[in-house]
Amino acid sequence: MRCNYCEWRCELNGENYGICHMYWEEGGVIKERFPNRWCAYSMSSIESIPFYHVYPGSRCMTIGTAGCNMDCRYCANAYVAKENPAKLQAQMYEFTPGQLVRMAEKLGCHNIVFNVNEPTVSLPSLQEMALAAKTAGITMGCLTNAYMTEAATEIFASVFSFINISLKGLAPDFCRSYLGIPDSRPILRNIARLAATNHVEVTTPVIQSVNDHELDEIASFLAGVDREIPWHVFRLLPEHKMKGTTYPNVGDINTILERNRKILPYIYFHNFIGSDWVNTLCPRCGREVVERISLGCGGDRLNHCHCRENMCPECGYEIRMYGSRVYWNSREGAL
């Protein structure tokens, strides 16, 4: 029986658990091998995930499982994503989705974000969690590679209110050599689909001399989908099989992003200390409407949100935002 969660469409039977090792077939049904098993639950500011246009200043519970359907040569979480999930189970936490939601409430979290490995490989547990989270008034988001089927994309649209999709590159050669997939077309299709109904931000990790020449084309594609999609360009410090690769040149990428700001007003450039590309500018008058601090390596924080009801205080332009400013300690009932 073929799995219908991601574009690999693996044939599952007996001990064949697919490329991600996370599903199996029983009685004509595709099931999770390790439901309710989590590699992490911790707290983070939403800016450091990164989501820059979702409940600024809010407190997230971040979670993950094990396994992935891609094979990125530079993966920073390969110790969880690329290890055989069966070998990791002794170190995993076991909680029902309802228990995790109750912990998020006690910890004063405003939202729950799946951000360690790929959520497509644990979708049934996340569907169950979404029901419990909705009852508790907690929104859910995720980071994903979006290499999923159209059917799974519909599940994503119902489970996650906000989604950061990693668009790592476009060319088939790059996809085969660096990501372990045949091409990027399903990812582009899914970005357009999800952006039509959900809040979507996109992240592109840049590898010096490997995919930096594609930044103009990626910006054009995103502007064609929706020119107000927030686009995070991430200065990649490669790990896993690419340790030792040259770090991207900040000046060169600055030049590329500066010209693309004309077609995509919400561009950000992360992962080096002191970036001045972490603030949001009003697309109409250019005023700084949200100020952030970049500590490098995903350590971004909200500094000041000048918006009034998500409007630019200077010209009144409505800034793209899912939810509005939230204070870190604002959730009632928190410990």
Ligand code: SF4
């Ligand atoms: S989710 Fe896993 S088992 Fe299913 S098709 Fe993708 S890689 Fe294969």
